[in-house]
Amino acid sequence: MVSTIKEIAKLANVSIATVSRALSGSSKVKEDTRQLVLQVAKQLNYNPNLLARNFVKRKSNLIALILPDITDEFFSEIIRGVDDTAYLSGYYTMVISSHKNRSLVESIHTIMGAGLVGGAILLIPYLSKEIKEVLNHERIPFVIISSDNNQNSYSMVSIDNYGAAYSMTEFLIKKGYKKIAHISGPSDNNDAINRLKGYTDACVYNQLKIKKNWIVNGNFTRESGIDACAQLLDLKDKPEVIFAGNDMMALGCYEIIQERGLKIPKDISVVGFDDIMLAKYLSPPLTTVKVHINELGITAAELLLSKLINQNGAAERKIKVSAELIIRKSC
Amino acid sequence: MVSTIKEIAKLANVSIATVSRALSGSSKVKEDTRQLVLQVAKQLNYNPNLLARNFVKRKSNLIALILPDITDEFFSEIIRGVDDTAYLSGYYTMVISSHKNRSLVESIHTIMGAGLVGGAILLIPYLSKEIKEVLNHERIPFVIISSDNNQNSYSMVSIDNYGAAYSMTEFLIKKGYKKIAHISGPSDNNDAINRLKGYTDACVYNQLKIKKNWIVNGNFTRESGIDACAQLLDLKDKPEVIFAGNDMMALGCYEIIQERGLKIPKDISVVGFDDIMLAKYLSPPLTTVKVHINELGITAAELLLSKLINQNGAAERKIKVSAELIIRKSC
């Protein structure tokens, strides 16, 4: 059942080299011969052995997508984006989740060094010294999806947190809001940092005063949204709108606001970031920022593929995937 | 940088066979020699070439996870479940999404015949004749994740839709509800069919009358939930509780019920199925059925691995992954 070029060669009365050439399509083979070979191949139900092919060519049509140790609503979109794009260029995608049984560093080393994959896409929130150390020793091309924008030496794809937060803030200002609060994410999280910066810069640029206690720290959880929002509601000088660093914290805001008998957006407005699935089902539906997550995957794959195909040591590129304001009823 | 066993052999002054044996750990090598080899390997930063290894052993430590043409909130959990389990046995997971550029049949054929992967897990909602045809010609082991329980000849893992729906219905009956309605999913969808059957069987077993117009057809969308629920609310003999075939339809119920000024669960109760992320954030939080999706992946992977490891043509097995009632405030 598992036919090889040898068998085709025998049946077609040609050498295996000719078969190989006929099948690969490129080289010079007489059209008659090619047709013959193709026909025999079909008849034998031939499937090339990719293992052998990759092995001898010393390259692989597999790319690794290395994911961090957490589950995320958005991972499947990234995976799909990568897989779709890779497939169109004849590549397959291997997914590796690092987790307790296998550190990220270990994954990188074993996977990238084994010849199994031709390139890798790494989803890494924060590039530690250790990780960079390992990466610098790897010889296959890779691309990083990360919001860690302090790195120059790698090709990176990231969400335009800054730009999106800036737009959202400016949108609120244009709508007439003067008192805009922000609940930020963890202070060591780059998404959070950039969103905060987008918010403050937009305020500054539009000559809007930011009171210091209008910026309160959260940690991207619903609970922290509740706490942060409570703080804001207790303020003498209450903000008119709360820009939560992500939707989960916005959700927390909704809960405490409604618990206190206030109405959104009449008494106070709320906007978020991420456009998680439930955002549009909240009441009122949440105005937020939608990141085209699958584009992260697509872009990363494209970048990697370009490295794989024309392997001139091109300069490392940084690409930001833009986001879109989703205007609903919460402001 | 890319060291091979040849180089190790040279440095350690042994033959490549000895190196191979020392590294693979199994065969008989003098302990001193093994240590020496190991040390040299480490020093050379050696990584075995998996491509070569798989090639010569004519087996692969890659398994393919073939997904259908849609994106789903739950896919990442399945992927993670498969990957985690596979990894623990030394296997890697390759994800293939079939889609417009690549039919499922095509994916199956090219992937499973190329020697690249040693086995496959296929997520297939409905096993068409064509698909079965292709599957029957494949020679590598595979496992199917599906709710299509009309198949005997394959190893399958599925959600226990029937049992879970039965439990939910019985739970409602025990709570004292006498008038239970059901909004079913598409009539050609096996999940929907089994859930409906679980519901009716539980009613019958508990001698509960089911009025014909208490069962209304939906199609798993929120909109269909709205329509179906409206029909139920318009009934002279209104049900006391609506068991929606999935959470999205339950969400639709919430909307129309609240729009009509009714209270859940005071005026009417609603329960769902799936435990999608937003279920717990609805107000009131939705009582529903949680399927341990990652277990689908884990179980499928275990099944496949057992086939891969002891390749005695064991009987094909069917495994149902059980579900759990998540009792919240909606009834």
Next chain:
DNA sequence: AGTTGCGATGTAAACGTTTACATCACTTCT
């Protein structure tokens, strides 16, 4: 007619690893 060029095809090596078999140096029998 002999040379050159070229297109088509064949030959064989190579890729890195595993593994069946051969070999060798001992030890332990008889």
Next chain:
DNA sequence: AGAAGTGATGTAAACGTTTACATCGCAACT
């Protein structure tokens, strides 16, 4: 002391494919 057995190691083939190089036949030159 020789035979037989055993444990450690080496030799070489094999896996399926690609590809550099060699070869061959034929057309188009001089």
